[in-house]
Amino acid sequence: MIETKKLVKRFGLKTILRGVDFSVEPGEFVALLGPNGAGKTTFLRILASLSRPSLGSVKVAGYSLPNESAQVRAKLGVVSHMPLLYPDLTAEENLQFYARMYGITNFGPRITEVLGMVGLENRRRDLVRTFSRGMQQRLAIGRAVIHDPEVMLFDEPYTGLDQDASEMLDEVLKSVAAKGRTVVMTSHDLARAEDLATRFDILSRGIIAASATQKDVQKTNLLSFYKQALVD
Amino acid sequence: MADTTKSPSLEKQPMEYRPSFFKATMAIVQKDLSAEFRSRELLSAMLVFSMLVILIFNFALELDIKVRQSVTAGVLWTTFAFAGTLGLNRSMAVEKDRGCMDGLLLAPVDRAAIFFGKAISNLAFMLIVEAIVLPLYALLYNEVRIFQPSFLGVILLGSIGYIAVGTLLSAMSVQTRTRDVLLPILLFPVAVPVLLASVKASGGLLNNATFAEILVPLNLLIVYDVIFIAVAFMVFDFVVEE
Numbered sequence: 001m002i003e004t005k006k007l008v009k010r011f012g013l014k015t016i017l018r019g020v021d022f023s024v025e026p027g028e029f030v031a032l033l034g035p036n037g038a039g040k041t042t043f044l045r046i047l048a049s050l051s052r053p054s055l056g057s058v059k060v061a062g063y064s065l066p067n068e069s070a071q072v073r074a075k076l077g078v079v080s081h082m083p084l085l086y087p088d089l090t091a092e093e094n095l096q097f098y099a100r101m102y103g104i105t106n107f108g109p110r111i112t113e114v115l116g117m118v119g120l121e122n123r124r125r126d127l128v129r130t131f132s133r134g135m136q137q138r139l140a141i142g143r144a145v146i147h148d149p150e151v152m153l154f155d156e157p158y159t160g161l162d163q164d165a166s167e168m169l170d171e172v173l174k175s176v177a178a179k180g181r182t183v184v185m186t187s188h189d190l191a192r193a194e195d196l197a198t199r200f201d202i203l204s205r206g207i208i209a210a211s212a213t214q215k216d217v218q219k220t221n222l223l224s225f226y227k228q229a230l231v232d
Numbered sequence: 233m234a235d236t237t238k239s240p241s242l243e244k245q246p247m248e249y250r251p252s253f254f255k256a257t258m259a260i261v262q263k264d265l266s267a268e269f270r271s272r273e274l275l276s277a278m279l280v281f282s283m284l285v286i287l288i289f290n291f292a293l294e295l296d297i298k299v300r301q302s303v304t305a306g307v308l309w310t311t312f313a314f315a316g317t318l319g320l321n322r323s324m325a326v327e328k329d330r331g332c333m334d335g336l337l338l339a340p341v342d343r344a345a346i347f348f349g350k351a352i353s354n355l356a357f358m359l360i361v362e363a364i365v366l367p368l369y370a371l372l373y374n375e376v377r378i379f380q381p382s383f384l385g386v387i388l389l390g391s392i393g394y395i396a397v398g399t400l401l402s403a404m405s406v407q408t409r410t411r412d413v414l415l416p417i418l419l420f421p422v423a424v425p426v427l428l429a430s431v432k433a434s435g436g437l438l439n440n441a442t443f444a445e446i447l448v449p450l451n452l453l454i455v456y457d458v459i460f461i462a463v464a465f466m467v468f469d470f471v472v473e474e
Contacts, residue, residue: 052473084338
């Protein structure tokens with residue numbers, strides 16, 4: 001579903017990604033872990049067609065980037081630590097806008113369904129600027145799944161959330177993954193990543209330094225695997 | 233694993249959603265207008281600024297009626313240009329500050345549709361400000377000739393050119409930390425031809441010039457509009473991509 005080969009990204013003289021080989025099978029939930037500055041967000045932005053690779057090949061849902069970026073975007077949902085929502089529109093108006101941008105014609109029932117999924121049915125007519133950070137993040141997930149994408153990218157979705165909001169987000173993420181979607185999530189929250197993901201890749205200094213499945217990690221634990229990968 | 237649990241409300245949708253260029257453009261316009269009419273942040277800033285400039289010029293030129301008549305076009309276009317810059321900065325900053333620009337760029341649409349959506353919204357805001365400022369100007373300066381259709385046509389052509397290049401440049405400047413300073417520095421030199429042509433054409437109309445006399449600035453305005461809309465259409469994708 002996702003495949004990158006020898007992916008390189010440079011900003012001027014600085015090389016952020018140094019030949020990343022990465023692949024994700026359909027239905028997999030991959031947690032992409034790594035220290036700050038490892039290139040996780042840059043990598044996700046390339047997969048999301050928001051950034052152009054300097055070298056190497058990228059394929060998402062069978063389409064190549066950057067040449068078939070519109071086709072990729074039609075199959076992709078992205079949630080970042082910013083909600084990508086308009087504070088002066090209601091929850092419903094935000095979803096209506098994004099439904100139009102994705103070409104969904106009869107969007108009324110779909111919006112009701114999505115708001116139900118993220119638990120915001122009762123707040124549909126409230127302005128987003130009145131929402132807590134946790135509610136905004138749940139609505140952001142609703143925005144990202146409005147077109148029922150095959151691939152979901154989450155860039156540190158837990159940033160700025162308290163415990164209650166994080167637990168609610170866990171449930172929403174599980175329901176998103178339960179629909180058989182392919183998910184790639186970056187996070188610094190190892191405990192949550194361990195609970196949700198089926199595979200763990202460590203991105204360090206611009207390359208995938210280590211990769212392990214959930215079974216592999218169960219033998220030791222994710223923290224020691226992570227630490228070992230960074231040392232190596 | 234295939235997606236076997238498709239949402240029932242989406243079953244009748246085509247497999248791949250792609251809105252038309254026009255629908256995507258209009259969705260952005262509708263969103264911008266709805267958000268602005270609710271917050272009124274952008275319009276109120278543009279209006280207050282425009283009124284202050286008109287009032288300051290009114291006091292500065294109070295004693296000299298002849299000078300006042302000859303500078304009408306200049307005063308108006310100075311006001312519109314500065315107020316327009318305020319609007320352009322704010323309009324793009326709203327998209328950037330909460331990451332909404334990424335939300336727009338993630339939609340499976342031709343990115344030129346994003347440019348046209350933002351440009352049409354910006355033009356609508358500028359025209360609203362002009363529609364309020366012109367009667368105020370007529371009242372303060374006792375100048376009713378500004379309501380002739382040809383003068384309003386020049387205002388429209390000038391505004392289109394200014395907004396076309398301004399929207400493109402604000403998409404560039406908003407990605408920098410010094411966006412508030414950078415936009416006027418980038419915009420004014422590039423917008424000089426459209427501002428000069430607008431002042432010349434509107435000044436000529438107010439001073440009863442013949443059509444032949446204002447043909448050159450009028451042609452320049454039309455050519456400028458066409459060129460910058462075409463340039464923006466071609467380069468917007470590269471401007472917004474990392």
